[in-house]
Amino acid sequence: MTDQNPMDPMNKDQVQYPVQNLPIPVDLFRGGELGPNLYHTLFLMNFQRNMLLANLTPNLLGFPPLIPGFLPLPILATPLLIQNPSVEDMVAPDDLANVVHQNPSVEDVPNVKQASRSPEDEEHQRIKKPLNAFMCFAKEHRPKLWAELGTSSAEIIKILGQKWQELSVEEREKYVDIAQKEREEHKVKYSGWKATRNYRSKPRKRMIEKRKPVKKCRARFGMENEHLWCIKCLQKKRCSYQESIDNNADDKMGIQNQKPKILNILIQKSVN
DNA sequence: GCGCCTTTGAAGCAG
């Protein structure tokens, strides 16, 4: 690299760009028209990419190119450069992230932990679920909380859960909108994809342990013991045993004493 | 290397 290299971040003629305080050679802003933010963003993305590239292969960043025919990416990607960039012309980090998100490359498609997958399913199984509103909120606030508290992720998400509950409807709306947009884009982008494609073949042990006892007579007594079902279950409505358990949460009698009322059964049988 | 922790909400399946 030479001292005249306009791509040299150590060049004196440069400005401090607000986004991540990246030093941008001021030469690159001269002589062009006022470009839209997108070009600016592309410029930044490519500049950052080239900076990374330079760490690996410094010669590639040289200008004029050391390899004949090679042009540094920022020149190719920014046909329009602004003359005097103002704060209004800058792209906020959030917008930058959005632009990256809108243009995912193959590398951006994440992998899903999956023990076995058939080749035909692979493409679908790599696609992750879109984030819900709370996850969008957590993603935005987690880094700050992490920096402040430095506690475990489980603790941080607990705090975020509390903060989420404290948010007003208006405050939540922002994240609900983001999540909805993501869901819609996801649907369009990956039509036919289902969240169940990412499910493990075997249920998790923790979930099995957490599973609540069966709540309906059909499951509790079986099809062959229909005479033991409560009237609500016979009518395919909400199980009355469970309703009484829910209504008497402190009742220590337990499920064993929640017997069906034979009268109800007789009434039901006579109706049928 | 994998599962768990911990939260909320969406999605999908079973009953």
Added chain:
DNA sequence: CTGCTTCAAAGGCGC
């Protein structure tokens, strides 16, 4: 229709 389960995110921890 209701209830239940899984998984999105994060990173440390235990097995």
